[in-house]
Amino acid sequence: MKEYDIIVIGCGPAGSGAAKTAAERGLNVLVVEKRAEIGAPKRCGEGLSRSSLKRMGIEFDRKWVRREIIGASVYAPNGKMLRVDYKEGPEGWVIERKVFDKYLAEKAAEAGAKILAKTEATEVKRTENGITVVLESQGSKWKAKSPLIIAADGVESKIARALGLNTTLSLTDVASSVQFEMTAIDIDPDRIELYFGNEVAPSGYAWIFPKGEKTANVGIGVRKPWAKKSALLYLQDFIQSKPGLKKGSILEVNSGGVPVGGLLENMVADNLIVVGDAAHQVNPIHGGGISEGFIGGKLAAEIASQAFEERDFSSAFLEKYNKLWWEERGKALLKLLKLREVVERLSDEELNWLAEYLKGEDLIDLARSKGLKRLAKILMKKPKLIKLAKKLL
Amino acid sequence: MIEVDRKKCLRCGGCVSVCPATALTLTEHGITVNDNCNNCGICVNFCPVEALKRGEK
Numbered sequence: 001m002k003e004y005d006i007i008v009i010g011c012g013p014a015g016s017g018a019a020k021t022a023a024e025r026g027l028n029v030l031v032v033e034k035r036a037e038i039g040a041p042k043r044c045g046e047g048l049s050r051s052s053l054k055r056m057g058i059e060f061d062r063k064w065v066r067r068e069i070i071g072a073s074v075y076a077p078n079g080k081m082l083r084v085d086y087k088e089g090p091e092g093w094v095i096e097r098k099v100f101d102k103y104l105a106e107k108a109a110e111a112g113a114k115i116l117a118k119t120e121a122t123e124v125k126r127t128e129n130g131i132t133v134v135l136e137s138q139g140s141k142w143k144a145k146s147p148l149i150i151a152a153d154g155v156e157s158k159i160a161r162a163l164g165l166n167t168t169l170s171l172t173d174v175a176s177s178v179q180f181e182m183t184a185i186d187i188d189p190d191r192i193e194l195y196f197g198n199e200v201a202p203s204g205y206a207w208i209f210p211k212g213e214k215t216a217n218v219g220i221g222v223r224k225p226w227a228k229k230s231a232l233l234y235l236q237d238f239i240q241s242k243p244g245l246k247k248g249s250i251l252e253v254n255s256g257g258v259p260v261g262g263l264l265e266n267m268v269a270d271n272l273i274v275v276g277d278a279a280h281q282v283n284p285i286h287g288g289g290i291s292e293g294f295i296g297g298k299l300a301a302e303i304a305s306q307a308f309e310e311r312d313f314s315s316a317f318l319e320k321y322n323k324l325w326w327e328e329r330g331k332a333l334l335k336l337l338k339l340r341e342v343v344e345r346l347s348d349e350e351l352n353w354l355a356e357y358l359k360g361e362d363l364i365d366l367a368r369s370k371g372l373k374r375l376a377k378i379l380m381k382k383p384k385l386i387k388l389a390k391k392l393l
Numbered sequence: 394m395i396e397v398d399r400k401k402c403l404r405c406g407g408c409v410s411v412c413p414a415t416a417l418t419l420t421e422h423g424i425t426v427n428d429n430c431n432n433c434g435i436c437v438n439f440c441p442v443e444a445l446k447r448g449e450k
């Protein structure tokens with residue numbers, strides 16, 4: 001049986017983040033990915049902000065950029081548009097996930113990690129001195145072992161659950177999402193567009209993320225029980241309502257679950273750290289999880305490296321990860337979750353009313369969990385909303 | 394048991410995340426359901442493209 005310091009299961013951004021950092025710390029790392037091609041098919045709108053990339057500590061590279069984004073157009077239910085302009089230069093990019101995920105995996109491999117695509121972890125078993133993983137690839141089956149596993153297996157999160165850590169998402173915490181990559185459509189190619197409202201996308205939003213002059217990811221995420229029909233039907237209705245989209249062609253169809261709630265207090269067990277979507281490390285406002293996953297993975301590798309110094313892989317030691325992650329990311333994400341929980345309780349009329357008081361800059365602040373007090377002040381103008389507004393303070 | 398409509402399923406794995414019985418698995422041939430399924434219907438409610446259906450029993 002092959003032995004490694006760490007076996008990382010899943011090679012999305014979270015797996016690559018963990019593997020790269022662990023290998024840089026001198027650990028012997030194996031990454032297994034069940035898909036035949038890393039990053040494909042995508043389950044992603046492919047939006048990545050400049051600030052997120054910076055937090056990841058990854059160098060910019062033109063090869064994964066499809067379109068530079070200079071701002072956003074945010075639509076209230078009545079169609080009123082709030083224009084968001086970023087003064088500090090381009091806000092970010094719409095990327096090609098397939099290229100980007102491989103780029104991250106390359107960085108992990110450069111650092112010394114061994115990556116195997118089309119290799120699935122089909123069984124995990126805790127033994128006295130670590131975890132044994134059964135691996136299957138191209139009809140062959142073998143075992144590998146390590147004192148520590150990093151589960152980066154995405155939203156499915158079967159590895160954690162097989163090892164006794166319950167990561168099952170409650171239906172209200174996961175956005176049911178569908179997306180068409182469309183072409184020959186009329187769009188603003190330099191801005192992302194976001195549409196809010198209980199008719200368009202209950203407890204979620206519809207998005208247009210440009211990948212070219214006439215090409216974009218057009219998608220929608222909704223949550224049950226607020227959504228009364230499937231995400232696909234909402235998306236079809238959205239596209240039908242926009243002549244500039246309706247006439248277009250469809251290049252790719254994606255779906256997915258985005259864990260926009262259910263932040264976990266505990267993401268470790270004996271010999272195990274869970275990262276990325278598998279640990280619900282996603283921005284609860286916009287559902288972005290590329291950078292959150294990568295950073296969650298990186299932080300896990302830092303704790304892993306300490307665990308190797310101490311030769312202690314017990315949950316009692318690994319709990320340091322919970323502390324570190326909550327300090328670095330959890331606190332900020334929890335604030336955003338609270339903000340979302342307030343905004344999504346507003347009716348369409350109330351959202352339209354609120355849009356009259358807000359400017360683009362306010363939205364930038366809010367997305368960075370700033371200006372919550374100002375929002376609370378506005379909401380308090382309506383006696384009915386006072387109780388709700390207090391949740392922001 | 395849950396029935397999967399393979400013609401509709403996009404193999405996104407979202408349903409796996411909400412199944413309280415861990416009865417679902419995403420394989421390269423699509424979603425499979427094991428005997429742990431208690432027909433609760435949560436996954437049916439989640440699926441973005443209506444590819445899941447409650448079975449007879």
Ligand SMILES: Cc1cc2nc3c(=O)[nH]c(=O)nc-3n(C[C@H](O)[C@H](O)[C@H](O)COP(=O)(O)OP(=O)(O)OC[C@H]3O[C@@H](n4cnc5c(N)ncnc54)[C@H](O)[C@@H]3O)c2cc1C
Binds near residue numbers: 010011034282293
């Ligand atoms: C419709 C949609 C739109 C989105 N839009 C955006 C966006 O615009 N911007 C953004 O930042 N985020 C977006 N997200 C979220 C983002 O895609 C995820 O948060 C991100 O991919 C999480 O990274 P991860 O590494 O945790 O998981 P993943 O990227 O899902 O990677 C997990 C990997 O583990 C593999 N795996 C699973 N089980 C096993 C096993 N047993 N053995 C081996 N391999 C296994 C899977 O095949 C997969 O490749 C979107 C999500 C959806 C569904």
Ligand code: SF4
Binds near residue numbers: 401403404409440442
């Ligand atoms: S949620 Fe629906 S589309 Fe996605 S894997 Fe499950 S059955 Fe298939």
Ligand code: SF4
Binds near residue numbers: 436
């Ligand atoms: S019906 Fe319930 S138990 Fe059965 S697969 Fe769906 S979510 Fe799991």
